[in-house]
Amino acid sequence: MKEEAQTNESPMTEFIEKKGTWMTFRPDIKVVDCTIRDGGLVNDFYFEDDFVKAIYNACVQAGVDYMEMGYKASKKIFSPSDYGKWKFSDEEDIRRIVGDNNTSLKLSVMADAERTDYHEDILPKNQSVIDMIRVATYLHQIPTALEMIKDAHDKGYETTVNLMAISSVKESEVNEALDILSSSEVDVIYLVDSYGAMYSEEIRDLVAMYLKYARSTGKIIGIHAHNNQQLAYANTIEALIMGCSYLDATVNGLGRGAGNCPLELLLGFLKNPKFHVRPLLECVQENVIKLKQTLNWGYDIPYMLTGQLNMHPRSAIKFMNGNCNSDYTSFYDSLMADD
Amino acid sequence: MKEEAQTNESPMTEFIEKKGTWMTFRPDIKVVDCTIRDGGLVNDFYFEDDFVKAIYNACVQAGVDYMEMGYKASKKIFSPSDYGKWKFSDEEDIRRIVGDNNTSLKLSVMADAERTDYHEDILPKNQSVIDMIRVATYLHQIPTALEMIKDAHDKGYETTVNLMAISSVKESEVNEALDILSSSEVDVIYLVDSYGAMYSEEIRDLVAMYLKYARSTGKIIGIHAHNNQQLAYANTIEALIMGCSYLDATVNGLGRGAGNCPLELLLGFLKNPKFHVRPLLECVQENVIKLKQTLNWGYDIPYMLTGQLNMHPRSAIKFMNGNCNSDYTSFYDSLMADD
Numbered sequence: 001m002k003e004e005a006q007t008n009e010s011p012m013t014e015f016i017e018k019k020g021t022w023m024t025f026r027p028d029i030k031v032v033d034c035t036i037r038d039g040g041l042v043n044d045f046y047f048e049d050d051f052v053k054a055i056y057n058a059c060v061q062a063g064v065d066y067m068e069m070g071y072k073a074s075k076k077i078f079s080p081s082d083y084g085k086w087k088f089s090d091e092e093d094i095r096r097i098v099g100d101n102n103t104s105l106k107l108s109v110m111a112d113a114e115r116t117d118y119h120e121d122i123l124p125k126n127q128s129v130i131d132m133i134r135v136a137t138y139l140h141q142i143p144t145a146l147e148m149i150k151d152a153h154d155k156g157y158e159t160t161v162n163l164m165a166i167s168s169v170k171e172s173e174v175n176e177a178l179d180i181l182s183s184s185e186v187d188v189i190y191l192v193d194s195y196g197a198m199y200s201e202e203i204r205d206l207v208a209m210y211l212k213y214a215r216s217t218g219k220i221i222g223i224h225a226h227n228n229q230q231l232a233y234a235n236t237i238e239a240l241i242m243g244c245s246y247l248d249a250t251v252n253g254l255g256r257g258a259g260n261c262p263l264e265l266l267l268g269f270l271k272n273p274k275f276h277v278r279p280l281l282e283c284v285q286e287n288v289i290k291l292k293q294t295l296n297w298g299y300d301i302p303y304m305l306t307g308q309l310n311m312h313p314r315s316a317i318k319f320m321n322g323n324c325n326s327d328y329t330s331f332y333d334s335l336m337a338d339d
Numbered sequence: 340m341k342e343e344a345q346t347n348e349s350p351m352t353e354f355i356e357k358k359g360t361w362m363t364f365r366p367d368i369k370v371v372d373c374t375i376r377d378g379g380l381v382n383d384f385y386f387e388d389d390f391v392k393a394i395y396n397a398c399v400q401a402g403v404d405y406m407e408m409g410y411k412a413s414k415k416i417f418s419p420s421d422y423g424k425w426k427f428s429d430e431e432d433i434r435r436i437v438g439d440n441n442t443s444l445k446l447s448v449m450a451d452a453e454r455t456d457y458h459e460d461i462l463p464k465n466q467s468v469i470d471m472i473r474v475a476t477y478l479h480q481i482p483t484a485l486e487m488i489k490d491a492h493d494k495g496y497e498t499t500v501n502l503m504a505i506s507s508v509k510e511s512e513v514n515e516a517l518d519i520l521s522s523s524e525v526d527v528i529y530l531v532d533s534y535g536a537m538y539s540e541e542i543r544d545l546v547a548m549y550l551k552y553a554r555s556t557g558k559i560i561g562i563h564a565h566n567n568q569q570l571a572y573a574n575t576i577e578a579l580i581m582g583c584s585y586l587d588a589t590v591n592g593l594g595r596g597a598g599n600c601p602l603e604l605l606l607g608f609l610k611n612p613k614f615h616v617r618p619l620l621e622c623v624q625e626n627v628i629k630l631k632q633t634l635n636w637g638y639d640i641p642y643m644l645t646g647q648l649n650m651h652p653r654s655a656i657k658f659m660n661g662n663c664n665s666d667y668t669s670f671y672d673s674l675m676a677d678d
Contacts, residue, residue: 199608200539200577229604230566234573238539264640265568268647269538281640281667289665301603301620308607326628328620 025272028220028245030065033263036086037068037110038255042295045070045084052086052097054287055251060103061279062267066132068108069094074117088121094129106131110162111148113141118148125156132158135186139169139177146184153185160188160222160246166206167197167310178213188222188246189214193235196228196258196307203235207242222246225261227253228307228316230299232261237269251280252288254295257313257320258303296320301328305335364611367559367584369404372602375425376407376449377594381634384409384423390626391425391436394590397622399442401606402613405471407447408433413456427460433468445470449501450487452480457487464495471497474525478508478516485523492524499527499561499585505545506536506649517552527561527585528553532574535567535597535646542574546581561585564600566592567646567655569638571600576608590619591627593634596652596659597642635659640667644674 035055036047052069059067070086078087085093089109101107107130111118122133133152137145145161152159161181166174181189191203191210198206203223210221223239223246225232236247249266253259264280302316302325319331374394375386391408398406409425417426424432428448440446446469450457461472472491476484484500491498500520505513520528530542530549537545542562549560562578562585564571575586588605592598603619641655641664658670 200573201580227569230569230572230601233569234539241540262569262643265643268643278668278671281671284640285665285667301623304604304607326624328624329617332617332620 025270026245029240029270029272030246031263031266031270031275032066032068032108032222032246032248033059033064033250034068034224034248034260035250035254035263037070038250038260039297040070040084040086041256042254042297043084044082045086047084047086049097051287051291054283056097056105058251058279058283060105062263062276063272063274064105064263064267066106066108068110068134069097069130070109072109072111072116072118072121072133074115074121076117077115091123091128091130098129101129106158108132108134108158108160110134110136111152113137113144113148116148118151122152122155122157130157132160134160134162134190136162136164136192138164139166139173142177142180146180149184149186158188159186160190161186162190162192162222162224164192165194165312166191167193167195167202171209175209175213178210182213182217182219186219188220190222190224190246190248191239191244192224193226195310195312196226196232196303197310198225198235199229199231200234200238203238204242207239207244211243220245222248224248226255226307226313227258227260227299228303228313229258230304232259233265236261236266252284254288254291254297257297257317258299258307259297300325302331305332309335311335364609365584368579368609368611369585370602370605370609370614371405371407371447371561371585371587372398372403372589373407373563373587373599374589374593374602376409377589377599378636379409379423379425380595381593381636382423383421384425386423386425388436390630393622393626395436395444397590397618399444400618401602401615402611403444403602403606405445405447407449407473408436408469409448411448411450411455411457411460411472413454413460415456416454430462430467430469437468440468445497447471447473447497447499449473449475450491452476452484452487455487457490461491461494461496469496471499473499473501473529475501475503475531477503478505478512481516481519485519488523488525497527498525499529500525501529501531501561501563503531504533504651505530506532506534506541510548514548514552517549521552521556521558525558527559529561529563529585529587530578530583531563532565534649534651535565535571535642536649537564537574538568538570539573539577542577543581546578546583550582559584561587563587565594565646565652566597566599566638567642567652568597569643571598572604575600575605591623593627593630593636596636596656597638597646598636639664641670644671648674650674 070089073087135145135148149159191206214221221244223236223244225235249263250260251263253262267275267277302319306313306316409428412426474484474487488498530545553560560583562575562583564574588602589599590602592601606614606616641658645652645655
């Protein structure tokens, strides 16, 4: 770790500016619930309508800004018979939950670069109840992502781009990607910790780096963290403090592997009076806890190991879903043998 | 929250100095295992000898610097018939586990101010296998704590002072306490987040404040964090980065309520080659996981609520040990009604 801390200002700090104290709130802050979208990675998107409605109602009552309904996956690549509805998030499925969504909660879907038939499956905004398209992309897919951002923007949507797995690519390439993305039509550029590998100092440096590009062209930035090292919430509030505006979280941290930043923790931290924790607590106790009988998510040692090794959590997820899920040394030895 | 971050240097930053990068290690870092001592608060210190030996062996093999065996509680105040051995940590009990402790692991015990017969129960160092006495004190007990520190120091021990519950007292009083303690014989002054109420910015400010006093008289500082808001590990590494040297943790986070900073996470972060994670993983799977069948610890929503409200976790612990431990809204409503 670096211990330079406050005396060692990075060259990027000029982009960080004070916005208030803990007793003020920042109107730029937007909270994005990803419970169904990221949680769908745990159960192949087989959520009952009642569950999705419960999350929706809780988000509305809690004052959450956005709810992500699922992916817009290509039905040419992924068969609808192999997945629940929220892998595809068809307009009629969303409307069955939200009607015309006459609430202050906005809706988003995620569209993976190269795995979305965006020309056909993303309707013009005036025909859709969706408000925001979030384009998820690896670095090598950026040319495709740029086309998708332009398509969604031109159709009338708010847009974000979620640049994935950056902890395993060169800084120079991330810089180049940010330079390109900040010149696109996108509204929000997301810092994504796909592997749950980052800690506070890295978050500070990366937020400063993202802000440098984003502010040069009037973009704002978001954070999507994972809990592999029990740092999803810590990294989210660190990014927030450093100037990040869009904050992803899920109810009870529901999400693939170690899960996400818990929405209830995040709203408890934010001082904006529009947010309310109690509806989330009710949703957890009435709807989410019982999922734990059949679904497996949340921090455990195998996720810690892949996170600290900056690896995709797939091997840890496979291990945790196996029969010997507390034989941690075997898993550790297998990671070391692969090294 | 404050967003000033890197551009807003506190007046204390002169006391923060760069000590390395993440690829170096700092010889000043000492890791203190508190599994039996803090974990004893979960089960009234009724650990079997085999379990204590397993933790001891794991600490030795993992390269941990100190292991805390328990409290040195007064038998006049607490009846030995009401508690397990590690509430009292008698010399013969410790020696039954460690022999003469011919290892590089040092041993500590915690002595609570006003609840320890330190004149009688703490032997001269040359008659004891214990290396370090840790004096835990609330602010109003500091005069007693100072006597205990002097007693332990004069008997030949290393000493720490753990100033508790500072998140609920005035800064001016903490400053005064630090001024007094830094002039005492104590070696290490601990920043203790008794209520699990702190987050990164507070940790940074408090570490700077503690270091200001500590460095003026050649003391060093430590951190003891709790996981009420999933921030025990995050706050521990933040304190470390800011110049904190003694780091408390417990195997699998075992500890009262939401528990502590997990030792395995911490050692995975530290780059000092003397530390080894694998013996801890083995200890967790062989010895700690099975405790979860009868003991209740680790993050849950009631601890989040008391942490965010800066309250002692006792109400949350009582609630979690009751029959309706996922009726979070009732607990939330009871806290709000008390407010």
